[in-house]
Amino acid sequence: MNAPSSISHQSVSTLPLPYLVFLGDTTEPGYAKTAFGLRDWAREECVGQYACAEDAVSVGLPSMTPTQAKAAGARSLVIGVANPGGVIPASWIPALVEALDAGLSIVSGLHARLKDVSALREAASRSGQKLIDVRIPPANIPVGTGRKRSGKRLLTVGTDCALGKKYAALSIAQAFAERGIDADFRATGQTGIMIAGGGVPMDAVISDFEAGAAEILSPDAADNHWDIIEGQGSLYHPAYAGVSLGLLHGSQPDVFVVCHQPGRKTVLGLPNFALPTIEEVIDLNLALGKRTNPEIRCGGIAMNTAAFSLEDAEDLMGRESKRLGLPVADPIRKGRAFDALIASCLSEK
Amino acid sequence: MNAPSSISHQSVSTLPLPYLVFLGDTTEPGYAKTAFGLRDWAREECVGQYACAEDAVSVGLPSMTPTQAKAAGARSLVIGVANPGGVIPASWIPALVEALDAGLSIVSGLHARLKDVSALREAASRSGQKLIDVRIPPANIPVGTGRKRSGKRLLTVGTDCALGKKYAALSIAQAFAERGIDADFRATGQTGIMIAGGGVPMDAVISDFEAGAAEILSPDAADNHWDIIEGQGSLYHPAYAGVSLGLLHGSQPDVFVVCHQPGRKTVLGLPNFALPTIEEVIDLNLALGKRTNPEIRCGGIAMNTAAFSLEDAEDLMGRESKRLGLPVADPIRKGRAFDALIASCLSEK
Numbered sequence: 001m002n003a004p005s006s007i008s009h010q011s012v013s014t015l016p017l018p019y020l021v022f023l024g025d026t027t028e029p030g031y032a033k034t035a036f037g038l039r040d041w042a043r044e045e046c047v048g049q050y051a052c053a054e055d056a057v058s059v060g061l062p063s064m065t066p067t068q069a070k071a072a073g074a075r076s077l078v079i080g081v082a083n084p085g086g087v088i089p090a091s092w093i094p095a096l097v098e099a100l101d102a103g104l105s106i107v108s109g110l111h112a113r114l115k116d117v118s119a120l121r122e123a124a125s126r127s128g129q130k131l132i133d134v135r136i137p138p139a140n141i142p143v144g145t146g147r148k149r150s151g152k153r154l155l156t157v158g159t160d161c162a163l164g165k166k167y168a169a170l171s172i173a174q175a176f177a178e179r180g181i182d183a184d185f186r187a188t189g190q191t192g193i194m195i196a197g198g199g200v201p202m203d204a205v206i207s208d209f210e211a212g213a214a215e216i217l218s219p220d221a222a223d224n225h226w227d228i229i230e231g232q233g234s235l236y237h238p239a240y241a242g243v244s245l246g247l248l249h250g251s252q253p254d255v256f257v258v259c260h261q262p263g264r265k266t267v268l269g270l271p272n273f274a275l276p277t278i279e280e281v282i283d284l285n286l287a288l289g290k291r292t293n294p295e296i297r298c299g300g301i302a303m304n305t306a307a308f309s310l311e312d313a314e315d316l317m318g319r320e321s322k323r324l325g326l327p328v329a330d331p332i333r334k335g336r337a338f339d340a341l342i343a344s345c346l347s348e349k
Numbered sequence: 350m351n352a353p354s355s356i357s358h359q360s361v362s363t364l365p366l367p368y369l370v371f372l373g374d375t376t377e378p379g380y381a382k383t384a385f386g387l388r389d390w391a392r393e394e395c396v397g398q399y400a401c402a403e404d405a406v407s408v409g410l411p412s413m414t415p416t417q418a419k420a421a422g423a424r425s426l427v428i429g430v431a432n433p434g435g436v437i438p439a440s441w442i443p444a445l446v447e448a449l450d451a452g453l454s455i456v457s458g459l460h461a462r463l464k465d466v467s468a469l470r471e472a473a474s475r476s477g478q479k480l481i482d483v484r485i486p487p488a489n490i491p492v493g494t495g496r497k498r499s500g501k502r503l504l505t506v507g508t509d510c511a512l513g514k515k516y517a518a519l520s521i522a523q524a525f526a527e528r529g530i531d532a533d534f535r536a537t538g539q540t541g542i543m544i545a546g547g548g549v550p551m552d553a554v555i556s557d558f559e560a561g562a563a564e565i566l567s568p569d570a571a572d573n574h575w576d577i578i579e580g581q582g583s584l585y586h587p588a589y590a591g592v593s594l595g596l597l598h599g600s601q602p603d604v605f606v607v608c609h610q611p612g613r614k615t616v617l618g619l620p621n622f623a624l625p626t627i628e629e630v631i632d633l634n635l636a637l638g639k640r641t642n643p644e645i646r647c648g649g650i651a652m653n654t655a656a657f658s659l660e661d662a663e664d665l666m667g668r669e670s671k672r673l674g675l676p677v678a679d680p681i682r683k684g685r686a687f688d689a690l691i692a693s694c695l696s697e698k
Binding site: 143144145146147202203204205206207208210211212235236238239240241242243244245246247249270272273284287288291292 | 492493494495496551552553554555556557559560561584585587588589590591592593594595596598619621622633636637640641
């Protein structure tokens with residue numbers, strides 16, 4: 001996949017791009033999802049990769065030191081790997097201090113805060129560089145107003161958490177851009193924010209300001225401009241539905257795409273809660289979304305079919321499309337069904 | 350009205366009761382709503398009142414100094430008045446320092462934080478007393494689980510903000526207690542928390558933890574115990590619906606009561622948003638609430654008829670009750686209609 005080159009990176013808070021992608025001493029590719037995501041979706045913003053152990057995982061970017069990256073134009077080192085527990089291990093500190101001393105800021109989506117590590121605080125102060133935790137929302141988020149904004153908006157919603165809403169939004173934004181449409185990917189979670197170079201971590205916003213945060217995330221724009229907004233959670237999730245509703249109301253989407261992982265029967269981590277059907281998710285997003293955008297409609301379904309063969313996936317998606325009367329496509333596999341999904345999202349009612 | 354004497358005050362965070370109610374130098378009764386609320390709903394927890402100006406408003410409690418209040422058993426001074434802008438005026442500081450030095454903690458629901466005033470920080474440190482801002486949620490709120498808890502729960506919901514959900518819950522809790530039912534009022538906003546002596550300021554909780562906060566607010570209880578939970582916002586509010594949904598999911602109410610102010614046509618402060626009908630609010634709370642409690646039902650309607658004559662109010666409520674097929678009562682006026690509302694809330698399906 002190529003970088004979404006026509007997707008601009010301005011947003012409510014802006015990260016110092018481009019990046020040197022830090023891989024730490026991580027040997028398990030599963031812990032390097034952020035680094036792979038940056039490579040796949042923000043390739044042009046990644047000048048290289050840097051690890052602090054010889055056997056660390058690689059994402060195939062040119063290897064370079066912080067000093068070399070700085071010379072190549074990098075403005076920050078982005079932590080592209082996670083750690084069990086989200087901590088910043090002691091083994092990373094010398095490399096992170098080296099980056100700060102080389103004139104790079106540090107961008108992190110880990111649970112642990114960079115500013116809580118005294119060696120990093122001291123090095124940042126010495127070098128005049130920033131320690132940026134993307135899980136911390138911007139200050140002074142306003143209360144929502146419900147005021148209709150100009151421009152067009154698409155929101156990815158889901159039957160559950162963690163089934164592809166971010167990648168669906170990225171893929172749709174890329175497809176819009178490839179068709180010459182002015183589109184911005186709007187990030188609402190830490191990985192998305194690192195890919196986009198900005199955004200709002202919606203799950204970390206204080207509840208009273210949730211819809212207001214979604215409103216400033218996709219501001220007034222030209223009439224033919226599209227914001228493609230990364231969804232969060234699900235209106236049917238017993239823990240996170242409030243996040244999803246605030247995001248839906250504040251985004252006031254013209255179009256939403258329902259993301260689903262076939263085969264998932266219960267809410268992730270909550271086996272006593274049956275997953276809603278796709279139809280239920282469509283109906284509830286229409287019913288609640290019309291409060292701030294009476295024109296809201298469903299553009300189709302994005303299916304995460306990574307666990308299926310191509311043949312089985314196409315068979316399943318074809319049947320689901322017929323059943324629902326809507327385009328159903330895998331936004332990563334793409335193909336003709338995906339073209340139909342994009343056309344449906346773009347078509348006026 | 351009498352204090353809800355059988356309503357116990359334990360909750361997730363506990364304030365030091367009883368109180369000395371502070372009236373500052375406020376001459377406008379409209380700014381003393383918290384003090385009046387404390388007098389009306391937590392009379393037995395108020396040993397007296399204290400002002401720092403001779404012409405300050407009175408709520409009719411015995412006047413006493415902090416030292417006298419301490420001797421009478423008070424454990425904290427509660428700020429019972431608001432200020433335009435929510436600041437702590439310089440004219441209050443000597444009185445607040447006097448209270449700390451007399452051995453009272455200070456409880457505040459103002460926007461400004463007590464700890465940001467250095468004179469208060471120093472006096473609290475000197476006297477070993479606490480500065481308690483009830484707008485700050487407890488630490489370590491867990492993510493929601495949706496696990497069904499024992500005991501029974503009633504939630505007040507609304508067609509809008511600021512139309513009587515707190516007083517409806519207090520009045521219902523009091524009525525339950527008068528009928529010999531073991532009931533706790535569970536507070537979700539700063540005034541309610543001061544009245545209850547504990548609770549969670551739901552609008553100040555980080556979005557990801559909203560339902561989890563509601564879950565810890567009404568923990569497992571005896572099968573015949575009722576938690577009467579103060580509602581927040583409205584599922585139809587463009588800014589606050591996420592707060593309301595998290596509270597609904599986490600509260601998993603068996604019964605909800607819809608609070609409404611007849612005559613209000615649009616959302617408070619948002620004249621472009623029509624108020625939903627009572628039927629819409631019933632249907633949406635049923636549809637969304639059943640996700641965490643399939644047995645959820647509407648117990649009736651609490652109407653705020655303060656702007657009507659008694660005759661007009663009774664006429665209107667009678668017609669609405671017939672139309673909706675549910676009890677409709679003013680929880681402050683009470684009377685026979687209110688008895689019917691309580692009976693409906695208590696009746697098994």
